[in-house]
Structure formats: structure tokens, C-alpha cells
Amino acid sequence: MSQTSLLQQLLRTKPASSHDIIAEDEQHQGLHRSLGLFALTMIGVGATIGTGIFFTMVEAVPKAGPSVILSFLIAALTAGLTALCYSELSARIPASGSSYSFAYATVGEFAAFVVAACLLLEYGLAASATAIGWSAYLNNFLENAIGWQIPEMLRSPMIVSGPKGMEIHLSQFNLPPVILVMICCVLLLRGAKESATVNAIMVMIKLVILTFFAVIAFTGFHAEHFTPFFNTDNSKGLAGMAGVTAAAGTVFFSFIGLDTVATAGAEVKDPRRNVPLGIMAALLVVTVFYMLVAVAAIGAQPAAMFDGQEAGLAVILQNVTGKAWPALILSAGAVISVFSVTLVTIYGQSRILYAISKDGLIPSAFQKVHSRTRAPVINTVLVCMVVGLVAGLVDATFLWDMVSMGTLVAFIVVSSAVPVIRRQGTGHGNHGFRVPFGPYLIPGLSILACLYILKDLSDTTYKVFFIWMFIAIGIYFLYSKRHSRLN
Numbered sequence: 001m002s003q004t005s006l007l008q009q010l011l012r013t014k015p016a017s018s019h020d021i022i023a024e025d026e027q028h029q030g031l032h033r034s035l036g037l038f039a040l041t042m043i044g045v046g047a048t049i050g051t052g053i054f055f056t057m058v059e060a061v062p063k064a065g066p067s068v069i070l071s072f073l074i075a076a077l078t079a080g081l082t083a084l085c086y087s088e089l090s091a092r093i094p095a096s097g098s099s100y101s102f103a104y105a106t107v108g109e110f111a112a113f114v115v116a117a118c119l120l121l122e123y124g125l126a127a128s129a130t131a132i133g134w135s136a137y138l139n140n141f142l143e144n145a146i147g148w149q150i151p152e153m154l155r156s157p158m159i160v161s162g163p164k165g166m167e168i169h170l171s172q173f174n175l176p177p178v179i180l181v182m183i184c185c186v187l188l189l190r191g192a193k194e195s196a197t198v199n200a201i202m203v204m205i206k207l208v209i210l211t212f213f214a215v216i217a218f219t220g221f222h223a224e225h226f227t228p229f230f231n232t233d234n235s236k237g238l239a240g241m242a243g244v245t246a247a248a249g250t251v252f253f254s255f256i257g258l259d260t261v262a263t264a265g266a267e268v269k270d271p272r273r274n275v276p277l278g279i280m281a282a283l284l285v286v287t288v289f290y291m292l293v294a295v296a297a298i299g300a301q302p303a304a305m306f307d308g309q310e311a312g313l314a315v316i317l318q319n320v321t322g323k324a325w326p327a328l329i330l331s332a333g334a335v336i337s338v339f340s341v342t343l344v345t346i347y348g349q350s351r352i353l354y355a356i357s358k359d360g361l362i363p364s365a366f367q368k369v370h371s372r373t374r375a376p377v378i379n380t381v382l383v384c385m386v387v388g389l390v391a392g393l394v395d396a397t398f399l400w401d402m403v404s405m406g407t408l409v410a411f412i413v414v415s416s417a418v419p420v421i422r423r424q425g426t427g428h429g430n431h432g433f434r435v436p437f438g439p440y441l442i443p444g445l446s447i448l449a450c451l452y453i454l455k456d457l458s459d460t461t462y463k464v465f466f467i468w469m470f471i472a473i474g475i476y477f478l479y480s481k482r483h484s485r486l487n
Contacts, residue, residue, distance in 0.1 A: 014104045014359065037274045037281075042200040043347075044261040044282025046340040048254055049206060053293045054313060054334050055133035056251050059400055061306035063238050064247035065231040066298050069291070071247035076287045078248075078453060079255035081446035082411040083283045085418045086261075087276035087433040092421060099410040101355055106417040106424070109361075110476065115413045116356050117472030121465075122406030123349035124383065126253055127342050128390040129399040131177035132157070134338040136310045138176050141331035144314075144324045150176060160395040177391035184343045185384035188350065189375050202340035207285075209333025210293050212326075213313055217296035220320035225302050245456040252453055253403035255286070276433035346387060350379035361479055401461040408450045415446040 061068050089102040099119060104112035139150050156172040187198060231243035238246055261278045268274050293313075301316050309315055314334065317326040354376045357366035369376050390399075419439040435442045 012109050013106060014109075036269055037277055039200055040261055040268055040274055040278035041281045041285070042203045043344050044278055045285050046200075046203045046206075046344045048282065048286045048341075049203075049210070049289055049337070053210065053254075053290060054137065054338060055130070055396070056254060056400055057294070057297060058306050058309050058312050059397070060247035060250045061298070061303050063231065063250065064243040065228065065303045066226040067230045067244050068247050068251075068303075069294050069298065070244045071251055072290050072294055074244070074248040074449070074453065075252045075255060076283075076290065078252070078411070078446065078449035080283055080287075081442055081449055082415055083279050084435050084442050085415045085446055087279050088435045089414060089417055089421065090261075090275035090279065091272045091433045099414050100352060102417045102421075103413050104359065106420040107413065111413060113356075113361055113476045114469065114472065115410050116352060116361075117469060118406040118409045119352050120349060120472075121468055122253070122403050122410065123345050123352065124387055125390065125399045125406070126403045127181070127345040127349070127383075127387040128177070128394065129253075129396045129403060130338050130341045130345065131180045131387065131391040132174060132394075132396040132399075134180050134335060134342065135174055135176035137314065137331045137334035137338065140310065140314050141328065141335055144328040144331060157395045158393045159398070161397040174392050178388045180339065180342055181346070181384050181388035181391060184339070184346050185380060187343065188347055188380045188384075189370070189377060198340075198343075202336050202343075205333060206337035206340065207289065209330060209337065210289055212333070213317060213330055214292050214296040216317055216326055217293075217300040217320060221296070221299035223299070225299055242456060245453060249404045249408075249453045249457045250400050251404075253400060253407050254290070255283075255407070342387075346380070346383055349383045350376050353379040353383070361476065401457050402464060405454070405457055405461055405465050408454050412447050412450045415443040415450070418443040 057068065060071060064071050093101050093105055100112050100116040103115045135150075135155050139155055143149050153172050154175045156169070157174045158169055158172050160167050160169065230240050231238050233239060261275060261282055268278075297313065297316055300320050306312060314327040314330040317330050318324060320326075353362065353366045354369075356362050357364055365378050366376065368378060418435055422439040
């Protein structure tokens with residue numbers, strides 16, 4: 001392949017109109033459009049609420065202290081700016097590949113494949129991390145309900161973060177997350193509509209449980225827990241706003257739900273209307289509940305107590321009331337809530353693989369769907385195997401920032417795509433949502449906000465990310481000749 005033809009391949013785009021697969025649906029060859037606005041919004045909320053509140057405060061509060069509230073605000077603002085960009089692009093390109101499809105239609109094939117690699121990293125590790133957190137709440141529920149705990153060796157990962165770095169304990173395996181992923185696999189194989197219905201029910205339960213937490217936690221509210229507001233310990237370079245930004249990077253992956261809404265574009269009724277509305281509605285619900293619960297949690301418990309705390313929200317309720325039953329209810333709700341997060345993140349990754357395969361960049365087996373359920377069977381099974389393996393073996397400490405890295409890079413590309421597609425004048429630009437104040441201001445602010453959070457992620461996160469990118473780019477060039485023949 002000549003240098004010119006290689007460059008043309010790297011930069012070639014797929015017309016926005018070719019991502020619209022309504023005609024394909026009419027021939028019953030692809031995914032089925034079965035999701036309405038409410039179900040779609042619940043997918044976004046289900047993929048988002050649960051992670052940042054139920055788990056990552058244990059990681060984020062030690063970095064920022066009470067100012068973790070600012071971390072959530074920064075993450076929400078960044079996600080909100082990007083949500084506007086997602087809304088316009090999803091109206092123009094109602095496909096199943098989310099950021100990947102948007103990039104392919106605007107900034108070129110190579111950039112799209114890099115985004116796809118980020119999304120696979122983002123969704124896979126997010127599903128693993130949430131499944132690991134589910135194990136802690138399940139154990140807390142069993143202890144409060146029947147006085148029994150899962151044996152330590154069956155709920156502890158093999159690879160953990162110790163005082164001197166990574167440690168390997170061959171006698172340990174975290175079994176509950178693997179069981180959770182297997183249940184998600186069975187449910188997803190039944191089809192998107194059935195999975196979305198179950199998810200919507202679980203999300204409503206989750207919102208009720210979080211409201212229950214906030215009401216009780218506010219009865220133990222102490223304003224002095226907010227002073228000093230910023231982290232004053234600079235031993236790890238996290239004092240002041242540095243800690244706020246670092247914590248924002250940790251909690252940012254909680255906003256993965258926005259991307260998940262866009263991945264469902266090929267299975268949504270009237271996607272040019274419902275996908276933008278679903279994204280904005282999910283962001284609004286998520287932000288309100290995150291801030292409510294974060295303020296209640298900090299007010300009820302000193303920031304120092306969050307470090308290393310298992311099933312943190314349940315423990316807060318137990319400490320506030322001095323009774324086990326509120327913690328029992330919270331843990332039961334968390335078990336249900338985190339189930340929905342794991343379910344929709346696995347769903348999202350399987351649909352991204354479907355979209356990439358449709359474009360010929362990975363084997364065609366990934367675009368095959370079951371004749372009755374219309375579910376991509378191979379994708380779902382493979383994703384669940386990898387997610388389950390990581391969840392069973394690896395400590396969640398290694399996963400949070402990696403998910404944020406993948407999410408932020410994908411968000412940057414989505415924001416960059418808005419002025420490009422406006423300039424191209426392609427897609428369905430005369431109908432649906434458009435980013436306000438022109439194609440440059442909001443996307444530019446979104447990119448700057450993402451870069452601001454990225455700058456304080458750990459060196460280890462960057463190293464692992466670049467290794468993954470090296471592997472992904474290698475896969476791309478292995479398939480480049482085959483792709484050229486197909487086109």
C-alpha cells in the first residue's frame with residue numbers, strides 16, 4: 001500500500017447517511033427498533049447512577065475531602081457540555097456505534113478505530129468495576145439479613161493494590177461478580193426490549209433507595225464535616241484543587257451512561273428525536289441525585305472515614321441510626337442497582353462491537369444476531385467472559401481511572417466531530433437537536449473541560465492506556481488490507 005493510499009484510508013469517512021439503518025431493519029436483517037424514550041432514558045440513568053455514588057466516593061473522597069462535591073460538579077459540567085454534542089450527532093447519525101460511528105462519519109476511519117478501542121476499554125472495565133462493587137454490597141446485605149458473610153477467599157481478587165504496589169494472592173478469587181456477569185449474559189441474550197424493561201424497573205428501585213438514603217443521612221447531618229473543605233494533606237500532591245481534579249477524574253466514569261444512550265441508536269424508535277431527549281433527561285436525573293447523595297453522605301460522615309470503607313453508604317446509615325435495618329434496605333437496593341449498571345454497560349459494549357464489525361474492521365462474526373431475539377450472541381458471550389474474568393481477578397482500584405480515561409478521550413472526539421459535520425452539511429441536519437451558540441463554543445469548552453480532568457490522572461493510568469492503544473492500532477493495521485478489499 002502506497003503512502004498516499006494509506007493516508008487516504010486513515011482519513012476516509014463513512015457518509016452519515018450510511019449509518020442510518022432503518023431500511024435494514026425493515027428487511028429484518030439487523031437490530032430491532034423497540035426502545036421508547038422512557039426506556040432509553042432509564043438505560044442512561046441505569047448506566048450512570050450507582051457507580052459514582054455507591055462505590056467511587058470511597059476512592060474520590062480521600063483525594064478531595066469534602067470538596068469532592070466540586071469534583072461531581074466539574075464532572076457533571078463536562079458531561080453536560082459533551083451531552084449537547086452527543087445530542088446533535090445522535091440526531092444526525094442514529095446508529096449503534098455511538099462515538100465510534102460519529103467519528104467515522106466526520107474525522108476518519110483511523111480516529112474512529114481509536115475511539116472504538118477507548119469505548120471497549122471504557123465499557124469493559126466499567127462493567128468489571130461495578131460488578132466488583134456489587135460483591136461488597138451483596139456481602140453487607142447477607143451479613144445484615146442472615147448474619148453470614150461470603151468467605152474472604154471467595155470475595156477477594158487475586159491481583160490487588162498493596163502498600164508496595166501490585167500484589168498477587170493465588171488463593172483468592174472474587175466469585176460474586178462472576179455470577180452477576182453470568183446472569184447479565186443470560187438476560188441480554190433474551191433481547192434488548194426485555195433487558196430494557198428489567199433495567200427500567202431496577203432503575204426506579206435505585207432512585208427510591210437513594211432518596212431513602214438521603215432522607216435518613218440528613219438526620220445525622222453535621223456542617224463541621226465540611227471543614228476544612230479542601231484536602232490539606234499534600235503528601236500525594238492532592239491538596240487543594242489538585243485533589244478536586246484528581247477526584248473528578250475518578251468519578252467521571254460515572255457519566256458513561258450518556259454514551260450508552262447513544263449506543264442504542266439503532267434500537268430506538270424515532271432516534272432523531274428520542275436519543276437527544278434521552279441523553280439530556282438522563283443527565284438531569286443523574287446530576288440531581290449525585291449531588292443530593294454526595295452532600296448527605298459527607299454531612300453524615302467525616303471525610304477521613306471513607307478511605308477503604310466497604311459498602312460505604314450502607315455503613316453510613318448503620319452509623320447514623322445505630323440500627324441494621326436501614327443498612328439492610330440500602331444494601332438490597334444497591335445489589336439491584338448495580339445489577340442494572342453492569343447490565344447496560346455490557347449491553348453497550350456488545351453493540352459497539354456490532355457497529356465496528358458492520359464496517360469490516362473486525363471479523364464479520366460480531367455482526368451476527370439471533371434470528372428470534374435479534375441479540376448479537378457472540379458479542380454478548382465474549383464480552384461477558386472478559387468482563388467476568390477481570391472482575392474475578394482484579395482489584396477495582398486499578399479500574400476506575402482507566403474507565404475515565406477511555407470516556408474522556410471518546411468525549412473529546414465527539415466534541416470535535418460537531419464542527420466537522422456542520423461544515424460537511426451531511427446527516428439529518430434539518431431535523432432534530434443542534435448545539436446552541438454555533439458549532440465551536442460548546443464543543444470547544446467540552447474539549448477543554450475534558451483535558452482539564454485528564455491532566456491529573458495517574459502515570460500508571462497513562463501507561464496502561466498507551467499499551468492498550470498500541471495493541472488496538474496493531475489490530476487495525478492487521479485488518480486494513482482486508483477492509484480495503486471489502487470497499
